[in-house]
Amino acid sequence: MSLKKKLSGPLLVVGLASPLMLVNCNGLPIPGGSCDELDTGNFAAFKLEGVAPDVTANIKGFVEASFNLNKLTVDLETDLIAICGELGTAAGMGAEEVKAEPKEGEGATKVCEAVAAKVKGMLSGAGEINIEIGEPSCYVPIDAMVECYKGCGAAVSPGEFEASCEGGEISGTCEAECKGSCTVEAGAECAGECGGTCEGKCDGKDSTGKCEGKCEGKCSASCKMEAAAECKGTCSGGCSAEIKAPKCSGEFKPPSVDVSCQMNCTAATAAQATCDPPSVKVTLGGEAGADIQGLVKGIEAAVPKIIAIGTGRAKSLVAVGEGLVKQGMGLKDSIAKLTPGMGAVKAGVCIAGALGLAKSAGASMSGSVSASASISGSVSAGGSAEGGASAEGGASAEGG
Numbered sequence: 001m002s003l004k005k006k007l008s009g010p011l012l013v014v015g016l017a018s019p020l021m022l023v024n025c026n027g028l029p030i031p032g033g034s035c036d037e038l039d040t041g042n043f044a045a046f047k048l049e050g051v052a053p054d055v056t057a058n059i060k061g062f063v064e065a066s067f068n069l070n071k072l073t074v075d076l077e078t079d080l081i082a083i084c085g086e087l088g089t090a091a092g093m094g095a096e097e098v099k100a101e102p103k104e105g106e107g108a109t110k111v112c113e114a115v116a117a118k119v120k121g122m123l124s125g126a127g128e129i130n131i132e133i134g135e136p137s138c139y140v141p142i143d144a145m146v147e148c149y150k151g152c153g154a155a156v157s158p159g160e161f162e163a164s165c166e167g168g169e170i171s172g173t174c175e176a177e178c179k180g181s182c183t184v185e186a187g188a189e190c191a192g193e194c195g196g197t198c199e200g201k202c203d204g205k206d207s208t209g210k211c212e213g214k215c216e217g218k219c220s221a222s223c224k225m226e227a228a229a230e231c232k233g234t235c236s237g238g239c240s241a242e243i244k245a246p247k248c249s250g251e252f253k254p255p256s257v258d259v260s261c262q263m264n265c266t267a268a269t270a271a272q273a274t275c276d277p278p279s280v281k282v283t284l285g286g287e288a289g290a291d292i293q294g295l296v297k298g299i300e301a302a303v304p305k306i307i308a309i310g311t312g313r314a315k316s317l318v319a320v321g322e323g324l325v326k327q328g329m330g331l332k333d334s335i336a337k338l339t340p341g342m343g344a345v346k347a348g349v350c351i352a353g354a355l356g357l358a359k360s361a362g363a364s365m366s367g368s369v370s371a372s373a374s375i376s377g378s379v380s381a382g383g384s385a386e387g388g389a390s391a392e393g394g395a396s397a398e399g400g
Contacts, residue, residue, distance in 0.1 A: 035350035038067055038357070048343035055334055058260060059347055061152065062331060065267035066324050066354035066361070072271050073317060073364040076309055077102035080368050081111050083305045084375060088115040090298020091122060092291060104360055105367010112306070112371035116378035119295065123379070126292045128285025131379055133303070134278035136312035139171070139247035144269040149254070152261030156254045161246060168250025171236035172243040180237015182228040186221050195279055196221030210281075221279060247274075263323045270320060275312030277304030280379075303379060310372015314365040321362030328355040 037043050043064045048056045085098035088111070097114060100107035123129060146156050161170055174182075184190065190198070197209050200217015215223065228235075235243065253262060280303045282296045331351050338344040 035063070035346060035353050037063065038350065038353045041067060041071070043067075048347050050339055050341040051343040051347060055338070056343075057151070058334070059331060059351065061260070061264035061268075062324065062327055063350045063354040065264040066328070066358040069267040069270060069317065069320060069324065070357035070361040070364075073314075073321075073361040073368075074102050076314060076317075077105060077108045077364050077368050080108045080306065080309050080314075080371060083302050083309070084108065084112040084115045084371065087298050087302040087306070087375065088118065090302070091115065091118045091295050093118055102364070104363040105365065105371065108368050108371040109374075113374045116374040119299070119375070120378035120381055122292065122295055124381075126284075126288060129296075130283040130285065131299075132279070132281045132283075133307070133376065133380070134280070136275045136278045136304075136308045137249060138275040138312045138316065139249055139273065140165075140252045140266075141269055141272040141274075142170070142246040142248055142252055144272045145252050145265055148265035148268050149257055149261060152257070152265065154254070154257045154261055156256065158242060158246075160254055160256070161248075164252055164254040165248035166251045166253050168248050169236050170243060170246050170248055171234050172239075172246040174231050174235035174239035174241065174243055176239055176241035178228045178231035178235035178237075178239055180227070180235060180239075182225045182231035182233055182235050184223050184225075184231075184233030186223075187218060188223065188233065190215045190217060190219040190223035190225070192223055192225030194219035194221060194223050260327055263320070263327055267320050267324055270313075270317060273313065273316075275308040277308040280304045280307075299379060303375060306372050306375050310369050311376070314368040314372065317365040318362055318369060321358050321365060324358040325355060325362065328358060 037046055043060060046056070046060045046063070048059065051059075081098075081100055081102065088098035089095075093115065098111050100110045102108070142161060149156055156164070169180075182192075186196065190200075192214060194202070194211040194215035196211070197220045198205075198211035198215035198217050199220070200215060202211040202215050202217075203213025204211070206212050211219070223233075225231075236249075257265075280300050282299055284292070284296065288296070328351055335344065335347055335351065338347065
């Protein structure tokens, strides 16, 4: 999707009327009014002549955040289309059946729903199948957020991190004693809860060979250990020294940061947020043909990534897009108070264009959430699911 094309049609400055901001119904450029930054993506030299620095900074933050969010949502939808296509290929679908361009969620919806229908049909006639689906774990990059806050004039100290992580906890690299839990990646040495098979000593295994007790050896999935003198993975719940590369598993919202700064920085750093894919395990109750075995491998490979995008990242970005739209509409009050001049004209044009991008981003992510939910729903409906994703795209509380 071309960002430039979005700004080349008729430009209506909705709700930002002033003597300088004339609605151009013929689609011709407003004399002297342009917002080249929304074409180039370069906001380093963003300037509004005759506009106070604090107002300029606020408008720049909104416009840049909307641009970056829209670009990210286009990229995420592109990824989702490709991953749903991988699952479709595993289900035997042709290349043309899983082909689409990102377009405000429509591309992802088209491909993922077609794949979901195919997968559901195949699983329904495949006999006894047990499917376990966990929940994605998502994190906000605190260092990037704090750096962004500085641009809004809000300083946040490490001492405020813990209290500012709403609905989650702080985790990161601990170079001292990890007082909480230490999680290491798959294949690393484990001395705790193993989410997969254990190469070593295991307190107890289920019928599939999965370690249900403590593993002492190498775990095929992530391993969680309580209170470790040395943590070579991610430490959460407390470190005896300052934690490095901190991230928040909830919303990072320091009380000293105002709403507009918070929203702009959430959008500006969204590309650096991460979501760990959930575990997805499929167990066949009997003999299965090569087509079903291939589909099962496709489900275990693709569905975790689909859920991480849809249930994880896209779902949170829907709210960010909605917040930016509200913020943009609220900027009309400050625009109306500007001294007439080219700075005011450019401000109106930039805000109108950015509002369009924010709305497009919200629509794209809403579509991606629905597309992801169609896949997780088809997998859950086709097999006997445990902790499966819901129709709304969220994993159930029993997952994990």
